[in-house]
Amino acid sequence: MPENSVASVTFGSHDDIATLMGKVGQALDVEFELRDSEYHGGDYYLSRSGRGVFVIRWNRELDEPAEPDRPELSTLLYASIPVGDVPSVTQAMALLQLETLARLASHGNPQGS
Template sequence: MTRMYLTFVGDTDLNASATAVGRALGLEFTERESLFLGGDYFLARPPWGEVIVQHNDDQGEPAEPAYPDAPTVITVTTDAGQEPHVLAALRDSGFTQVVT
């Protein structure tokens, strides 16, 4: 099964971004904490992958340097078949995809 790795940035705070992502993808998040992920973050593990909503912070530097003013980063690991749905849902919810 092919896995896809998608990254988005959001223009709202951590809680608002997690709420919007949860609504868009039909997910419930658990709040966690990790110094590696910039402190507190939200995690969901649906059957089709994993979604993390975190601060745009990597030990004092932006986790996504191309978007230093974006407060949140959303990383999605998904099955290839789910990718079009994830892309459409998050773009429609106002998140910007990070293209590398």
């Protein structure tokens, strides 16, 4: 894969979004900004850094789970990270007891530029 390839990885948690934001921020040494979007189910957290792009949101869209196969999960973490960082990020999230729901390799810069 090209050197700038990114992977999209989805994780699920039973924590609320503020708790999950604190845990992920500390584990990955990234800072999050609180945002609001109907698309993301209301409040959500966004981080854009050299580590990648991370979105923490509730597991809901309108009145349905955003991840319909896992309605019992409270929150989701979407990560767009360099392919080479997938093992370390996945391991860090496992230590936080997050479940890996999906992985998708893609191309391009995780910063979207």
